[in-house]
Amino acid sequence: MTDSVDRNGGRVGNIPARLERLPIGRYHWTLVILVAFIYMYESLDLGITGTVSTVLGQFPGHTALLIAFFGVAVTVGIVIGMAFSGRLADRYGKRRIVLYGLLVLLGMSGIIAIIPANFPLLIALRVIQGIGAGAVYAFPYSYLAEFIPKSRRGYFIGFIDLFFVFGYFLAPLISLYAIPFLPASLSWRVVFAIGFVPIVLYPLYYKYIPESPRWLERNGHYEKANRIVSGIEDKIRKQYGKDLPAPVITEDLVEVEGTKPGIRDLFQKKYLRYSIPLWIYTSAMLSGFYISTIYAPTIFEAFGFTAFYALLFTMIMNGLMLFPKMGVMFTADRVGRKKLGILLMSLAGVFAILLYAVHSSLLLVVILVFAVFWAVNANSPLWRMFASETYPTTARQTGVYFNEMVSRLWSGVIFTLIIGYDIVSTSLIGSAKIHAIYFSYLLIALISIVGAMSVYLLKETANKQLEKIEYEIEQGK
Template identity: 30%
Template sequence: MNTPNRTMSADLVGALDQPDYLDRPMTPGQVTARFDRLPMTATMWKTLTLVALGGFFELYDVYFAGYIAPGLFHSGILTATTPTFFAMNGLAGFLASLFVGLFIGTIAFGGLADRFGRRRVFAASMLWYCVATVVIAFQDTALGLNIWRLICGIGVGVQYVTIDSYVSELTPRRARGMAFGLVYGVAQICAPLIALLAWVLVPIAPLGFEGWRWVILIGSTGALFVWYLQLRLPESPRWLVQKGRIDEAKRVMHVIESKVRAEYGKALPPPEESPEVEEQSGTLRELFGPTYRSRTLMLVVVNFFQTIGYYGFVSWIPTLLIAKGIMVTRSLEYTFLIVLLYPIAPFIVMLVADRFERKWQLVWSAISVAVIGVVFSLLKTPGWLIAVGIVQTLVVNWLSTIVHTYQAELFPTRIRAGGVGFVYSWSRLSSIFVGFFIAFFLREFGVPGVFVFISGAMAIVVVAVALFGPRTTGLALDDIAR
């Protein structure tokens, strides 16, 4: 008789010790509050690193075009410039084909993660990338390259949108800036890696297979391994609650909180009380309703023009150096040295992203891209080109990291992936034409003309954000969504 009494007593004590917030209905607001009070332990950083590895290979796909360009020129498949503006046998056409795919992926399929879940769409887009890049590596014509580059871009576009939604929903509010800094810092490691691979492999043909093809295949092989690792990622509890899958959301939260509590070494602080925001099924029409119209239009402008500064430099570094009279082998060597510190910028952002208002970080990073780019265009000495080129890669990546962080904060869970996909698609749309414009300005006005064009685009970004951008740093997602 004593044993049952002891058991009942233990159950009663356990019930009395149970935090009262666990008895409340699981809602999006409660999920946010429970995440916002979590310390950033190893479990949190490991989860973000797995997401970042997906971003690594998506950026790998974006970057390799510029770095293998000398090999494509040497093979006769592509040319640096073309007699007509929209010729498809030039580097600009090859770059544009990817961005057409990215535009389709973000605007037409960006909302898939809102419908089917962050985890499932994340894994599917990674497999899509693996298959498409293998096919690209075996193409021998400009048409074949461009078609499969477009197909690959569709999957990459979906991946980008899903990453931003995923990270914002799996991170406490005080650490969102650090989280995006980590994710894009890890992802940017691909830049010096590709530059090194291109420097070593593009001038040669191991086993009779052209070096630029090896650069592409190495990326697809690594991505397959990362896809396997990403199967361990949890689904977003906020998304699960939004879809009415309460029991699954509770299980995911329990697993995360249990691991964090064990690593933290003491009881977790209770969630802060906050007004509950009712989240129902949403549609993209909300983007142009009174609540989100101004921020949607602001982000459309930012995405359209910031891409000119980013890809106008990143994708054209070797070609811009060649235009300055530097031979192909040296241009690849200098490119490697310039992008060697590529991942540093997002990690630097980790130190400041949650200390200063993100709106103004975006403004100052855009101004820096414009000023430093003009300085780069006026230099001819190799040492100074490398030094200023390194600084430029730091600021363009500062700009990119803040844009990704900022746009993922401005929409509610019900339309976050679709909203990010819509505004981000405008960066993909402008990217389609960036290469053609850069080629035009390079041909007609030289490298200085390219950077005057970039500076004009950055000025538009500065005005849009300064006048219409809301503040987000340190605020809960539900508060920002109001």
């Protein structure tokens, strides 16, 4: 154990070491649940995009291009929000940025619910809402990674990712009762109004979400970090009724804590060797995710199902996604991130190729649409683990947000807009639209295979303390 002292009078590495040796307690679970619900708000909002798209054809002045732009509007906003939120979070703290972002994300749903039925205005407001979403999108997993001990980090990042499923399940469930049975002029407003309801929980986030102690210590605010960690320790000690184990401060932890990598370091070879394959992996996963999520109801309708059954299938597909993600949650810390990522992206590629090549049975088509969706989306917690664990504490948000920004710009805007235009186009009907859908899955297959190959180049981060990973990357290991 080392007794090095930093300029604030606190022992270097003291805060991370104290957090790492804590047993999981009620405090951790409270924090995890609060953060997990942020994911549910985000996925509910994105899921609304797909379900509302089914009635936008009745909007005054609609065109296929405007509907396609609506499909990517919130993602455009997310990319804009991510462009500056990561850097601001590294400079001013994660807590402040996420609180502002939540206000915009949730508040805009209420505003959209009461606006006039005007397509350009709707698209503009969705972009603004996306900026708020961009500020909070990468927060949950990168934030929790700094609180949870290394042996359970994958489990809890996987756990909060399950709440994405709840949001995507709720979106078609809400729409299932609103869209088929209410006038088109009212149904989309009801859906957005329900998306506004979670704002009543905002005071809980303001009160119970602390700043990251790791970030505070590395940025010279040791006393604030110490107060937060001491409070957590008191709660854990009281819950278990015994003293906590002594923190272990290793030499590599001391060496890392004495440095402060910034944005320039992220674009040097030592980090780029992992960032580039991470960008490719995340982009590949999100390409299949966006097409499957945003246009699922439209795809099912193209195969001849009514709006009711299209929404029902989408709801079932999203709900059953819970089980593949639970599999990742329970195995990521045991098996490792890389093996799972390669397996799941390869499966997504195989299922998508089968969907393109074998479509003699409508039942088989539906099963393969489900299978592609599940295999692609099971990667969601994995790339979040890689992103939150690969980058250094002082530049973690910049690295994480840049990864999301680059990936979503390609997959959620460019790829989705190009492919989505043909899927929603009213000029393509019958077999022409079916062919466009099959072709989109061929592209998803090719991209998924490339994604699987990129995972092989990533650094395995399972069961390693964040500072240990940072030390190894800095040393070129």
